Amino acid sequence: MIIQDVINHLHNLAPLAYAEDFDNVGLLVGDKNETVSGILVTLDTLEAVVDEAIENNCNLIVSFHPIIFSGLKKLTGKTYVERVVIKAIQHNIAIFSIHTALDNALQGVNSIICDQLGLTNKKILIPQSGTIKKLQTYVPKANAEALRKSLFNAGAGDIGNYESCSFNVEGEGTYLGNENSNPVLGEKGKLHIEKEIAISVTFKKHLESNVLKTLFDAHPYEEIAYEISTLDNTNQHIGIGMIGELNEAMTTEDCLKFIKDRMNTECIRHSKPLNTSIKRIAVLGGSGSFAISAAKAAKADILVTSDLKYHDFFSAENSIVLADIGHYESEQFTKSFLVDYLSKKITNFAIILSKTNTNPIKYL
Ligand SMILES: [Zn+2]
Numbered sequence: 001m002i003i004q005d006v007i008n009h010l011h012n013l014a015p016l017a018y019a020e021d022f023d024n025v026g027l028l029v030g031d032k033n034e035t036v037s038g039i040l041v042t043l044d045t046l047e048a049v050v051d052e053a054i055e056n057n058c059n060l061i062v063s064f065h066p067i068i069f070s071g072l073k074k075l076t077g078k079t080y081v082e083r084v085v086i087k088a089i090q091h092n093i094a095i096f097s098i099h100t101a102l103d104n105a106l107q108g109v110n111s112i113i114c115d116q117l118g119l120t121n122k123k124i125l126i127p128q129s130g131t132i133k134k135l136q137t138y139v140p141k142a143n144a145e146a147l148r149k150s151l152f153n154a155g156a157g158d159i160g161n162y163e164s165c166s167f168n169v170e171g172e173g174t175y176l177g178n179e180n181s182n183p184v185l186g187e188k189g190k191l192h193i194e195k196e197i198a199i200s201v202t203f204k205k206h207l208e209s210n211v212l213k214t215l216f217d218a219h220p221y222e223e224i225a226y227e228i229s230t231l232d233n234t235n236q237h238i239g240i241g242m243i244g245e246l247n248e249a250m251t252t253e254d255c256l257k258f259i260k261d262r263m264n265t266e267c268i269r270h271s272k273p274l275n276t277s278i279k280r281i282a283v284l285g286g287s288g289s290f291a292i293s294a295a296k297a298a299k300a301d302i303l304v305t306s307d308l309k310y311h312d313f314f315s316a317e318n319s320i321v322l323a324d325i326g327h328y329e330s331e332q333f334t335k336s337f338l339v340d341y342l343s344k345k346i347t348n349f350a351i352i353l354s355k356t357n358t359n360p361i362k363y364l
Contacts, residue, residue, distance in 0.1 A: 001346065003060055003094050004032040006039060009345040010062070014098055014105035017206035018131060018238050023100045024066045029085060030094020036060050039351045041338045043331055044358035045095055047080065050087045056352050059093050062342070064334050066097035102334065103240050104128060109285040110242035112333050113304065116262050117281060119244025125282055126241050126294045127234035133208060136200045137226040138173050139219060140185060144197040150218035154211045156203040160236070167200045173225070184220050202231065204238075241284035241291045243298045249277035252302070252321050259304055265329035266363045269308065271316035278302050278321065285330040296320050306330045328359035 007027065019025040038058035042049045045067040053061050067084050077083045088095055102108040106124070114122045135156065139147050148166055151157065157165045173196035177188040186192030203211050208228070215226060250258060252273030260268050281302050282295035288305025289312045295303040302321040306329070316322045335353055342351040 001036050001348070002032065003027070003030060003034050003036055003096075006036060006060060006062070006342070006346065007032065007096060009342060010096070010098055013341055014101040014108055015204075015206035016098075016101045018104040018128060019099060019101040020104070020240075024069050025097050025099050025101050028066055028068045028095045028097055029088045030060070030092075030096075032094075034059065034092070034094065036349075038349060039342060039346075040354055041335050041342070041351060042354035042356065042358060043328065043335055045084055045088075045097075046356065046358050047084055047087060048356045049354050049358065050084055050091070050093060052352075052354055052356060053093050054091050058352060059091075061088070061093060061095045062338060063095055063097050064099060064102065064331060064338075066099055067095060098338075100240070102338075103285065104238055106237045109331060109334050110240070110283050112337050113263070113283040113285055113330065114242050114244045114281075116333055117244070117246070117259065117283070117304075118262075119246065119281055119283075122242055122244040124236060124239040124241070125243050125284065125291060125298060127236050127239035129232055129234045130230055131205045131235045131238055132202050132231045132233050133205050134200060134202050134229050134231055135211060135215070135226060136198060137215060137219065137224065138171075138196045138198050139221075141170065141195045141197055143220050144168065144199060147215075147218050148199055148201075150214050151199070151201055151211060154203075154214035155207040156201040156211050156214075158204070159202065165201070169198045171196060171198060177222075182222055184222060204235070205230070241282060241288065241294065243280060243282045243295070243300055246279050246281060249279040252278055255281075255302060256321075256323060259323060259325060263304075263325050263329055264332065265325045267326065269313075269324040271313045271320075271322040272318065274301060274318070274321055276301070283330075285334070286327055292316075292320070292322065304330070326359075326361065328361065332359075 039060045040053045040058040041062045043064045045063040152164045159165045176191045177183045181188045255278040278301040280300045282300035284291045284305040287307035306327040308324040339353045
């Protein structure tokens, strides 16, 4: 097994195409064609984590946060980031980061928090837009069914719980090939009219190269007429944050105690308790102040997130409870989730959970 094989498994879980633009995901250090000796999973790649990888003969670190985030201009060992990268390179250890690709995945960071809190009716809190694409192409009537099937096999035509979705309109296509053309139907130099079907299908943006390759392989024409567009529709299965419901409503105080226990956190900073009971819980692992208005709009009773500032708490406005459970604490269960996921996909060697607590924040 090579590093790229492991990356393919992670890509199936959380395609990197859905990571946020500001992020730096993917293989940050190392050669994707290297054979894997072992995999260590961590939330952050610190020097102690690289040491752990060396001790356990792991040449791939799967890290949630990217160690290289805003670029590296020098590698002198002056900062912890430089020292981690130098040590990893010296010991031939690759580092892969999944970060916001997993934040935006349906089975990702926020679904893990929902499961930890036992929430039901889970939905994406802020669905992504611009991630659904549409292909329209024109094909001779006799070839339409085969082309549709090929496109469906490439992943096009999936909408929610439905697959093989397409729209088809019959019409006439015209073309006139020049002396260099080699038309499959008709003759060069003669205007040809062919009964064609216009096929429209939608697909998720990470499948674009696959869908296009399939179109070029399966379409009979020498020159293929097609259009690809990006839709403004939101994708209910991709996006950041999640909202779900408790089986039974609780008072704010009971709910905060419950969250503290389930999320294994020492401290929750929160806004004023609500007079009404809490049933709908919005969650956003990591820094989540940007999700306050979305949580309110989704009628959440509480937003469980981290990195809230003093002024953020004012925006609760007696309509929601804002609970800051700590950045590391909100993402900590992601590590064992990734270990479980990779262990199911890769059975010939152990996937190791890092023992290093990388939380830089301590409580008195
Ligand atoms: Zn984070």
